Amino acid sequence: MRDYYNVKINIPGGIVSPGTLHDILSMAYEAKVRKVRFGARQQLLMTVHYEDMRFLEQDLKKKGISYELNTERYPNIISSYCAEEVFRTGQWLSESEYHTVLDGFDYQPQLKINLSDSNQSFTPFFTGNLNFIASPVPHFWYLYVRPKQSNTVFRWRELIYTNDISRLARSVEEAMLSEGHRGEESLHWAVSSQRKFITQPATGEVELPDFTLPYYEGFNRYGQRTWLGLYRRNEQFSISFLLDVCALCLKTRIGEICITPWKSLIIKGIEEKDRTQWSKVLGRHNINVRHAANELAWQTEDHNSEGTELKNYVVRHFDKDDTRTFGLCFGVQTRSKSEVFGSVLVRKRPLLQIGQLSLFSVYDIYYTENFNPNSRTYYLFEKGLLKIHVPAQLERLCHKFSARRYMENREVVRFNEEDTVVPAASPAVYGHQCSHCLTIYDERYGDVLNDIPAGVSFGQLPDSYTCPTCDAPKTHMQLVELGSEVEEIG
Template identity: 65%
Template sequence: MRDYYTIKINLPGGIVSPGYLKDILTAAWESGVRKVRFGARQQLLMTVHYEVVRFLEKDLQKLGVSYELNSETYPNIISSYCGEEVFRTGQWLGANEYHSVLDSFDYQPLLKVNISDSNQSFTPFFTGNLNFVSSPEPHFWYLYIRSKQSNNLFRWPELIYTNEIGRLAKIAEDCMLNEGCQNLETLYDAVKKQTDYISIPATQELELPAFTLPYYEGFNRYESRTWLGLYRRDELFSVEFLIDLCLLCLKTRVGEICATPWKSLIIKGIEDIHRNTWSSILGKHNINVRHAANELAWQTEDHTEDGTILKDYLVRYVEKNDTRTFGLCFGIQTRAKSEVFGSVLIRKRPLFQIAQLSLFSVYDLYFTENFNPNSRKHILFQKGLFKIHLPWQLERLCRQYNTRKTSENTDAFFIEKEEIKNASPATLTAHQCPNCMTIYHPEYGDTLNNIPPKTAFEALPETYCCPTCGTEKNELEEIQFPTAVLI
């Protein structure tokens, strides 16, 4: 018999009322649960001892709370509502539209559903199977379909009206799961045979913003109010603290608490007159709200101690070496077929496996196409790394990203010189490291690697590496420049 069970409670759209959450947490406290966490799909997760799990189940049933016990049958509907108003996008999408979409779901989806504002990048767009993304046309949405266990996306040919999303999603899910429709043509035909719905043609492609991850922790002003972001390094929230938080929300008339895909909480609409009271609650429970921005850019799987330990190990290295990670987010995958969100992906796998027995672990390091975490294409950077080698290779990848961004964003400038007649400047070929910009020139060789002058690049051994940062020979890039620079 297992000692602990996992109870999962979906919070549709990542939204929960303080009163509802307080009732759940009170029941959990009475059953001996002292800490809970929030999942990557904005759900509430509790680990409960087997001796009391039946009592907690009974209390949840009395409260009318839907839950799952050691099951992932019904994935939560996730949305970008947690960032609405907080990270302004200037689009038509607001609180009323989000609630209209969520209210249109009168069933529990078996497929993953994402509801996203196309102008934000705080929450993922395409980690669902049914991905609804707002269009420039008010109250109409793009729909992107992704089959289960697939990275292939295809776009619905129409924009869907807000109030039709729940009904269309239910029919599309039935066709995908029960009728075997796995491509756009067959699915579109099957849905059209079953129902009519309000839509308009999708005449233009979806344009997504460049990825940026805003700092989402601490007290922050917006308009005439304040929002509070709460992050926990170990991803665990004290039940006692959360109950106090719910009571304060009720007292100060804050109507909603938002869970984010980064396993944190956001509380909006804090009035200035209550700011000190909120600070007192954080002080009472020793809650820190100013972690470094690079630590907030990590996502791990739900229920993974290995992932949390590895995240802490890598974050400490990044802090110690002052590595620039701005513009990147990182995902750690310790289990096969799990899904995390990130522009850089670290996958753990066994070095040897005999039947069900895994021996030793290594890590593969990937990055997404153009370092966009919403891309479904992963590009291998390094394979089969031991844990001790992972931080340095991660820093190399960060440097590569920063070098690429610098070359993309730097404006070229030229200095006019007097024209020299009859001059035909000769050029020389060298090779440059794309990460640290060190140049290997055959005229000088490489004294640090015992390479004598006049050694051609082609004659270098295949094991040759950049003397500054260790980049391998096959990654060095050929460049041309005038011979005058050697004079």
């Protein structure tokens, strides 16, 4: 029987240059590694046979690349950089601002650090111990602290200046881990008495957006360029494919590859003239980029295939029953001390355990307050389920969420009895919706990105027409009712 090492390489902020990634993957390939994964904290993960590990270690040390074996002492700094430009634009936080913060870290943090734009919901806000969130004041950040092994979150009383984030994070880490300060007052006093930082008073709580998970796979246009999202159902990427990706990035002058908390990759800045080359790379390695949105909305534990298998088991039932999951994301927890991000949490627990041996396991289902995955409060929905019953109960919870959303959003109109008017029925309006990213073609407006003027019916579109968002073919767009057309009377 052969022994294995779980190797973790941190990618700060989830940002890596194609050249650096190419070097790491080439060294891994020489160590007989053929597939790698990406972690929930935007790391590069791989499993290496023990007899090959010494050669990989020598190569990594020569290149000055830090790594961990079977440990989690240094959690990665994660950021919402991967969402910048493609899922949100505007405000003061830019890609260069992220680099300024990350370049300030000249040490490896032992605390989990999150850097987040407050106007996105693609990456989690509060899964770290130190959660920096961009404030409305340019170049200043909120800080929300969650001490290790605690579910309590408190807001730092000042906003922190961009250039001081790394210094303050180091001071908080020293006060928390070396000096034992954990309470809000004690921790703030310990840090503020040692160093001076550029700050502003934090007069209110951060305002976070409602959670929506964008469709993050496939080719998608933004401005005059395209970004490509890459997801694998088994969460494993072949090294040969990734080496081709890195090579094409270098050839077409793409300077960065982004790792997301959803264990996927995002490549920004693809020029239209290079689209064909990217399609050829996907075709050469038989890479599918047409997964359903409900399959993308899952987060599982690192170095653990059990959660992935449960996810795939549930998704098959969702597809069979055509279950609506829009607005939700799901986390699968099979280890007691692991942490996953989700508005719905499926937690495995042993029903009978002798020492380290679990003889029989069941599943509990929880949901977060207001179904917001950034909430730290969980409510029990069902307890002690066998695996076979998990999909049906998750479907029931999805129906509960959809019904609640409908009740919150419906418009209430009140009439006086004598003034009640029954309007004549207006004709329904129909459009065609992409089954992958949910983009709708409405003939009243046409399609600006594909140069289709208003008034062109869906049937008049050429067979070569594709979705303007994800490039799905015309045959993947289904007829949907958009509502009633209301005639305005002047």
